[in-house]
Amino acid sequence: MTRTEPTLFGLVDRFENRKTDTVTFKGKMGLPIHRWYRLTPSFSPMLALDIAEHFELGGSDYVLDPFSGVGTVPLCLKYKGIPSCSIELNPYLHFVSAVKTKTFTDLCTLSRCFDSFIQLISEEAKGLTDEKRATDYLAAHAAFIPPIHKPERWWSRPNLAQLVAIRRTMLGLEDTGGHIDLLRLGILSILVPVSNAKHNHVSLTFAHEPLAAVDIVGLLRQKLDELIDDLDCMRDRPCSDVTVYAGNSKAVDRVLPRSPKVSAVITSPPYPNRFSYARETRPHLFFFEFIENAKSVGCLETEAIGGTWGKATSVLMHGVEPVNDIVGGLLAPFTANVNGNGQLMANYVMKYFNNIFEHAEGISKVCRKHAKLAYVIGNSKFYDHPLPSDEILASIFEYFGFSLDGISKMRRRQSKSGLYEAVVFMSR
Ligand SMILES: C[S@@+](CC[C@H](N)C(=O)[O-])C[C@H]1O[C@@H](n2cnc3c(N)ncnc32)[C@H](O)[C@@H]1O
Incomplete structure (x- = not known):
């Protein structure tokens, strides 16, 4: 992929310039089950359903959300009759996803x-x-x-x-x-x-x-x-199977059983914006002892993609090398700009995309031929230098045999800041 491809933006118009409640957590607050727990960086059920419809998914598909959060994707697909599974690292968010997608009849x-x-x-x-x-x-x-x-x-x-x-x-x-x-x-x-x-x-x-x-x-x-x-x-709605796995999506192929092969991925990884899921969920993690102690929270954060809090930051201080020339080359324009002001930020971004590289490799092992992928991601800015996370992610997946079908910019995140959320559509 070259960044100047004329078809890069605007291929999938339905996903451009969407209203806030069709992109963010606000869209779930009035919906049954979705409204049970508020996770601010979770996305709207409308978005998950629109993507499923755009991909023309049905009962013979098997959809994966490797970053389950509060289970928006598997919950939507369950009531559409589309079998799915998801993976979540944070034990509390895994619990929320699993309980929300379980069927209770009595x-x-x-x-x-x-x-x-x-x-x-x-x-x-x-x-x-x-x-x-x-x-x-x-x-x-x-x-x-x-x-x-x-x-x-x-x-x-x-x-x-x-x-x-x-x-x-x-x-x-x-x-x-x-x-x-x-x-x-x-x-x-x-x-x-x-x-x-x-x-x-x-x-x-x-x-x-x-x-x-x-x-x-x-x-x-x-x-x-x-x-x-x-x-x-x-209760009377027909529904399909859902499995929520506890695990690390840096190695998706080690979490999922060997079959069936995934026909679509609908997901939103953490954005490279230093948001910490472990930090945000501390009251919940400790209330019912989903986690042992502060040290375990630090380990969880270090294992997470985009983790940045406590121990995860000390890890960055030791310097982070690119896992290979692909990641190094993609990040070179960005790190050259940022290095002077903030080596730590450059290390953070390097670790983030090293992890996305590992993740993409795992995804390539579990996806069927012709699989369709939708990654919802926001770009970032560090010291006023933009980081085109959507394009870098697409280039990494391209290395593993996926082609870019379009990047739809859905919503500006802060007016005039140049920050936006996009869906990166890819296929095999
Ligand atoms: C943007 S949120 C996903 C929100 C989800 N789409 C929803 O609507 O609830 C990203 C999620 O990825 C999880 N996560 C971060 N690193 C992970 C990893 N290495 N493996 C699995 N999940 C991870 C975070 O805990 C967080 O729940």
């Missing part, structure tokens, strides 16, 4: 399980919105405080005490048909709304004023009702 038992939990927790958390009682409760049950660094920074004392009551109560429950997982998902989805963190930016930030006491049991009740309503509304 809604009566589920409802009873939720009711009895609410009854138990109402007793346990009684009076804990009071500061003094919350303080005493926390002192008495310190062993149940989630092992996150500085929990009192995340939650005001009454809110933390109620969450501790929930953790204690959960320990005594017996599972019936995976219903505990749904309960856990309901609890996890309210952790940030009752915290001192705010969602007004793509990354979580702490509000100036901590959030006052909230009736967490009441909020949880509402959330559990929402889960049941959504499952009820989808």
